[in-house]
Amino acid sequence: MLSRLKKSPILKWALRIFLGLFVLFILFFTSIYFGMWGKIPSKEELSQLQQNKATQILSNDGKLIGKFYIFDRQPIQFKDLPKHLIEALIATEDVRFYEHNGIDNRSLGRVFFKSILLQDESSGGGSTITLQLAKNIYGRKDYGALGIVVNKFQEGIMAKRIEDIYSKEEIITLYFNTVPFSDNTYGIESASMKFFGKHVNDLNVEEAAVLVGMLKASHRYNPRIFPERSRLRRDVVLTQMEKYGYITEGQKENYIKKDLKLNYKNYSNKKGLAPYFREQIRKDLSQVLDTIKNKDGEKYNIYRDGLIVHTTLDYKLQSIAEAAMKEHMASLQQEHEDSYGSRAPWLTNNAILKDAIHRSKAYKNLKEDGFSEEEIMKELQKKKQMELFEYEGTVTRQASTIDSIQHYLKFLNSGLLSVDPKDGAVKAWVGGVDFRYFQYDHVSQSKRQVGSTFKPIVYTTAIDKGIEPCTYYSGRAVTYKDGWKPTNASAEEDEEGMNYSMKYALSHSMNTIAVKVLLDAGIANVIKKAHQMGITSDLPEVPSIVLGTAELNMEELTEAYTSFANQGRPSKPYYITKIEDGSGNLLAEFKSKSPKEQAYSEETRQIMINMMQATVNEGTATRLRYTYGLNNDIAGKTGTTQNNKDGWFVGLTPNLLTVTWVGSDDHRIGFRNTRIGQGANSALPIFGRMMQKMNADSYFNEITNARFKRPSSEVAELLDCEQTKEDSFLKKLFGSKKDDAQEIDMDKPVEEKKEKEKKGFFKRLFGGKKKEN
Numbered sequence: 035m036l037s038r039l040k041k042s043p044i045l046k047w048a049l050r051i052f053l054g055l056f057v058l059f060i061l062f063f064t065s066i067y068f069g070m071w072g073k074i075p076s077k078e079e080l081s082q083l084q085q086n087k088a089t090q091i092l093s094n095d096g097k098l099i100g101k102f103y104i105f106d107r108q109p110i111q112f113k114d115l116p117k118h119l120i121e122a123l124i125a126t127e128d129v130r131f132y133e134h135n136g137i138d139n140r141s142l143g144r145v146f147f148k149s150i151l152l153q154d155e156s157s158g159g160g161s162t163i164t165l166q167l168a169k170n171i172y173g174r175k176d177y178g179a180l181g182i183v184v185n186k187f188q189e190g191i192m193a194k195r196i197e198d199i200y201s202k203e204e205i206i207t208l209y210f211n212t213v214p215f216s217d218n219t220y221g222i223e224s225a226s227m228k229f230f231g232k233h234v235n236d237l238n239v240e241e242a243a244v245l246v247g248m249l250k251a252s253h254r255y256n257p258r259i260f261p262e263r264s265r266l267r268r269d270v271v272l273t274q275m276e277k278y279g280y281i282t283e284g285q286k287e288n289y290i291k292k293d294l295k296l297n298y299k300n301y302s303n304k305k306g307l308a309p310y311f312r313e314q315i316r317k318d319l320s321q322v323l324d325t326i327k328n329k330d331g332e333k334y335n336i337y338r339d340g341l342i343v344h345t346t347l348d349y350k351l352q353s354i355a356e357a358a359m360k361e362h363m364a365s366l367q368q369e370h371e372d373s374y375g376s377r378a379p380w381l382t383n384n385a386i387l388k389d390a391i392h393r394s395k396a397y398k399n400l401k402e403d404g405f406s407e408e409e410i411m412k413e414l415q416k417k418k419q420m421e422l423f424e425y426e427g428t429v430t431r432q433a434s435t436i437d438s439i440q441h442y443l444k445f446l447n448s449g450l451l452s453v454d455p456k457d458g459a460v461k462a463w464v465g466g467v468d469f470r471y472f473q474y475d476h477v478s479q480s481k482r483q484v485g486s487t488f489k490p491i492v493y494t495t496a497i498d499k500g501i502e503p504c505t506y507y508s509g510r511a512v513t514y515k516d517g518w519k520p521t522n523a524s525a526e527e528d529e530e531g532m533n534y535s536m537k538y539a540l541s542h543s544m545n546t547i548a549v550k551v552l553l554d555a556g557i558a559n560v561i562k563k564a565h566q567m568g569i570t571s572d573l574p575e576v577p578s579i580v581l582g583t584a585e586l587n588m589e590e591l592t593e594a595y596t597s598f599a600n601q602g603r604p605s606k607p608y609y610i611t612k613i614e615d616g617s618g619n620l621l622a623e624f625k626s627k628s629p630k631e632q633a634y635s636e637e638t639r640q641i642m643i644n645m646m647q648a649t650v651n652e653g654t655a656t657r658l659r660y661t662y663g664l665n666n667d668i669a670g671k672t673g674t675t676q677n678n679k680d681g682w683f684v685g686l687t688p689n690l691l692t693v694t695w696v697g698s699d700d701h702r703i704g705f706r707n708t709r710i711g712q713g714a715n716s717a718l719p720i721f722g723r724m725m726q727k728m729n730a731d732s733y734f735n736e737i738t739n740a741r742f743k744r745p746s747s748e749v750a751e752l753l754d755c756e757q758t759k760e761d762s763f764l765k766k767l768f769g770s771k772k773d774d775a776q777e778i779d780m781d782k783p784v785e786e787k788k789e790k791e792k793k794g795f796f797k798r799l800f801g802g803k804k805k806e807n
Contacts, residue, residue, distance in 0.1 A: 087340025087616055088224065091315055093349040094459075094611075098227060098299075100312040102319075102336045107220035108227070109340065109616070112207040114235045119222070119242040120206060121280040126246055126271050128163040129278055135197045137162060137190055167209045168192035210234075215248055216256040217300075229257060231297035239281070240289045243271040258298055265294040308352050310465025310475045311609070315343060318610060326613075326621050340616035346459035346609050350733055355450050355462035358723035359694075363467050364425035366696065366716060367446055373706035380443035386702055387436075390443055396435045411436075423471040442471070447699055449476030450720060451588050451607065452692040455596040457626035458605030461690065476695060477588050481571070484591055485582035485673030485713065486543045487682045487693075488564075491594060492580045493540050493548075494642055495563040496555035498634040503641050504755035506533035507547040520545045520581060523708070537645045538757035541653030543672060545581055552580040566633040568593030568604035582673055582682075592693045595684050598646070598669065599691065602632035602639045637752075640745045643669050644753055646686065647742070654714050655683070662722035664729070667741045670721075672713035678705035681716030685725070688740035694720045 088103030101108075124131050196205060210222040219225050222245065226234040230241050237245070247267035248255045257264035269290050276286040300306050316336065323334045334341060371378065379386055391397055391414065400410045414435040421430050422441055433441070445467070452462035465475035474480065497503060509532055513519040522544050539547035552560060560580075561573045569591075573584050589607050596605040605628045612623045646669035649655045654672040658664045666687060673682030680697040696716040698704065705711025728734040745753065 087338065089319075089336045089339065089341040089343065091312055091343045091345060093345060093347045093352075094461075095349060096344075097349045099308055099345070099347060099349065099352075100306055101224075102316060103338075107211070108223040109211045109221060110207075110223045110234055112203045114233070115206070115210060115222070116235055116237055116242065118239045118275075118280070119210075119234070119237060119246070122239075122242050122246040122271050122275055123163070123206070123209075123249075125274040125278045125280055127161075127166070127249060131163050132202055134162060135194065137165065137193060162193065163209050164193040164196055164205055165190065167196060167205060167212065213249060214252055215245070216252045217258070228299055229296055231299045239275075239285075240268060240272070240292050243268045243275070243289070244294065247271045257294060257296055261294050261296075268294065304470045304473075307349070307356070308347060308463060309469035310477065311345075311347060311352070311460075311463040313469070313473075314463070314465075314475065314478055315345065315610065319343065319613075322610075322613065322622060328615075334615075334621070341621070342614040342616070342618070344611045344614070346454075346461065346611060347463065348461040350731070351452060351462045351728070352464075354727045354731075355452060355464050355692075355720075355724055358727060359448055359450055359464050359720050360425070360467065361723055362719045363446065363448055363696070366710075366719075367425060369710055370446055370705065371444060373710055378444065379703050380440055383702070386443065386700060387440055390439050390700065391436060394435070394439055423468060443700060443703065445472070445698075446696055446716075447472055447474075447476060448717075448720065449480065449588055449695045450692065451477050451592050452690055453592055453596065453605070453607050454689060455599035455605060455686065455691040456689070457600075457628065458593065458596060458607045459626065460607050460609040462692070463609070472699075474699065480695075481585040481587050482680050482695060482697065483582055483675040484584065484586050485675040485680060485682050486545075486548075487591060487671050487673035487684050487713075488582040488584065488586075489540060489543065489548050489580060490598075490642060490646060490671055491564050491567060491569075492552045492555060492560050493536060493645065494567070494634055494638055495560045496536070496551045497641050498563070498638045499555055499559065501536070501551070501554060503536045503645065503753055505536055506759050507536070507539060507550050508533050509539075509544055509546050511546050512550075514549070514577065518578070520549050520578075522546055533759045535755055535757050535759075537648055537753065540645050540671075541648035541651075543649075543654050548580045549577055552577060563633065564594065566604075567597050568606065582675060588693055588695060591684070592691060595686060595691055595693070597633050598639060598642055599686060599688055600628065602634050602636060603628050603630075604633060637746070637749055640743075640749045641753065643686075643742055644745055644749070646671055654712075655718060657714060657718065658685075658722050658725075662719075662726055664722065664725050666725060666729070666738055668725075669742070670718075672718060674708065674712045678708055678711030681705070681711055681713040683713050683717040683721055685718075685721040687737060688742055689737045692721050692724065694718070696720075 087107055087109060088101040090101055090108065091099045093099050196208075200208065212221065214220050215225040215228075217228060219228050223234045225245055225248075226232060226237055226241075229245070230237065244257055244264060244267075247264065247270065248257075250267065254260065255264045255267045272281070272286050272289050275281045276283055281289075319336050319341075323336065326334060328334055328339070376382075396414060397410060400413060405413070417432045417434050417437075419430060420433040420438060421428055422433065422438065423445075447466050448464070449466065450462060450464040451460065453460050463477055465477045465479075466472040509522065511519055511521045534542075534544060534547060536547075536551065538544075539551070557575050557577065557579065561575065564573060569586065571584065571586050571590060573579060576583070593604045593606050597603055605626060608624060608626060610624050613621045615621055647667070649672070650658050650668045650670045655668075655670045658668060658670070669686040671682075671684045673684075674680070675682075679701060680695060683694050685692045685694075694717040705716065709715065725738070729738050744750075
């Protein structure tokens with residue numbers, strides 16, 4: 035029978051077919067092995083694996099603020115991986131990981147017989163951790179009908195080489211650093227931070243099981259999108275851990291009973307904490323890294339080189355500042371819209387709307403494509419499903435591009451900058467109300483009129499030139515050259531008969547006296563002093579500068595005010611302290627830039643602090659005391675610009691300076707009235723709410739409990755006078771020669787008489803102490 039089988043033509047053909055297929059298989063495999071279907075990395079290349087790594091931005095206490103990346107990946111070491119995470123992976127993905135050399139032949143056999151021959155879908159897969167690692171690193175290519183076979187063979191060859199090069203611990207580490215998760219996240223550390231807000235070594239067993247469970251299908255088991263499905267998959271992982279002896283049955287049951295709890299952190303550039311600040315960091319890094327080369331002589335790349343950027347930002351304070359701004363702006367926006375009603379300029383002023391349309395990106399793109407004005411407007415009027423910002427929550431509705439432009443015209447915006455006045459270290463930076471919809475940064479990009487927040491610079495100049503704080507000025511409104519007649523918010527203060535000390539005039543923001551102080555100090559001297567205090571913008575040599583008509587950047591205004599808490603020396607705001615590579619090697623370091631020379635004397639500084647404290651205690655910022663209940667030592671200044679376009683507030687404590695601004699991005703749209711638009715109502719409440727939150731948290735005690743030093747005895751004497759003083763009986767009886775407003779040349783000092791309080795016998799005898807310039 036055997037001899038007959040040997041002679042059987044069927045058997046001969048079967049053997050020939052088998053040998054032919056075997057030869058074809060060898061040739062096919064050889065063609066893959068030698069790269070005819072695409073180059074397979076050599077052992078040398080595999081030994082130098084480099085993955086794109088995200089650049090991290092850290093707060094001053096090392097907390098992660100955000101990242102820059104193409105793929106969100108943050109590598110870690112084997113020692114950072116908790117034991118239960120490794121056990122969960124092995125129990126679920128590759129139970130014989132420590133027994134095979136990259137390919138699990140037993141699993142492959144099971145897959146062949148059960149999955150392919152018996153069509154048993156529950157038999158599991160034949161992939162190993164090492165095979166998955168090869169796929170994670172090099173991905174898969176499309177080779178048509180043979181694609182899956184070619185890719186599998188390539189991965190098998192790479193897996194064998196990886197096992198020859200790396201230890202099992204190193205393979206586990208590489209795997210966890212390269213495995214993809216949902217939401218454009220790569221690597222276990224990034225996934226841990228994103229879904230649970232903690233480092234991987236802090237994951238508990240059930241959290242580790244959730245992340246390992248995602249590996250089967252990252253989107254399908256995304257716990258953010260499909261929490262119930264993810265929980266069930268977590269329970270499968272826990273069951274596998276119990277099956278292979280990593281946890282007991284009792285532990286498994288205990289873990290399964292627990293709810294799925296996430297602490298999701300979105301590190302998108304447009305979401306999360308401090309998006310405006312992170313965008314400013316990105317811009318600065320691009321410039322800094324142009325001057326630094328890596329060991330290969332190439333420039334660093336913020337999206338792939340895994341740099342670590344240390345900043346001065348205070349994580350808690352930033353969170354509080356953002357919350358305070360949103361709380362206030364939500365209510366102020368409603369008040370703003372209600373005040374205009376149906377007469378709102380964004381609804382009735384066609385010129386404003388038309389200009390906004392012409393400035394829009396959509397209009398410009400269509401214009402560049404050659405469309406006519408009529409065609410463009412027709413296209414922009416088409417309705418579509420659109421997501422629109424509202425404080426109560428984003429709304430989705432049918433709207434045209436023009437509807438959207440009109441919608442956003444109504445919104446007020448805001449900016450906030452908090453720094454340590456001693457060195458300029460930025461502690462909080464809020465460039466607007468929501469970076470997703472308003473990407474213009476009002477801290478770094480915007481220049482606006484600063485209103486009465488410029489007055490302290492004028493008063494500083496005057497006092498430093500020897501004009502004593504107890505100098506009295508009449509509040510009477512005066513007509514200057516060209517018919518300019520500044521007045522006060524209170525009509526009573528414009529009238530003849532009452533004189534005010536400089537302290538009262540500044541704390542109550544009296545415009546009439548501010549102009550007189552400016553002219554006595556000299557416009558040129560004020561501008562020079564402003565530049566010494568950190569103002570870099572060009573300032574017009576006009577008297578209206580005292581009322582804040584000059585447009586300044588928030589950073590330079592902040593720098594000028596730091597000098598009041600830093601011995602008269604301005605501190606330039608800075609926010610990057612150092613940049614390191616992924617291994618912690620220092621690439622660049624940055625420090626505070628404060629001039630050695632004082633911009634003004636210590637005596638002047640003490641006087642100014644006292645006068646600005648009066649603004650909070652008895653002047654235009656008293657609502658900090660009676661509305662927000664703040665008992666902290668605070669010096670401050672409110673500011674409101676012409677026609678209520680901008681509201682400002684500067685709040686200064688011994689260890690923190692905060693500047694806030696509120697207004698419309700379109701200068702033609704202001705507040706409906708001064709009651710709403712004044713800095714005390716529009717900008718001050720952001721500071722007030724922020725300080726309330728700080729007072730409630732002992733973390734900020736060093737700031738909230740700080741006290742200004744008492745003025746020296748000499749300064750206390752200079753400040754010792756009544757704040758107001760009526761004209762003498764004879765002056766009241768016979769009137770003033772200046773009862774009628776006259777034109778005064780603004781190139782000359784004000785000639786009206788100023789009265790000074792004389793104190794003590796020796797002062798009357800020898801006169802007041804002359805201060806040096």
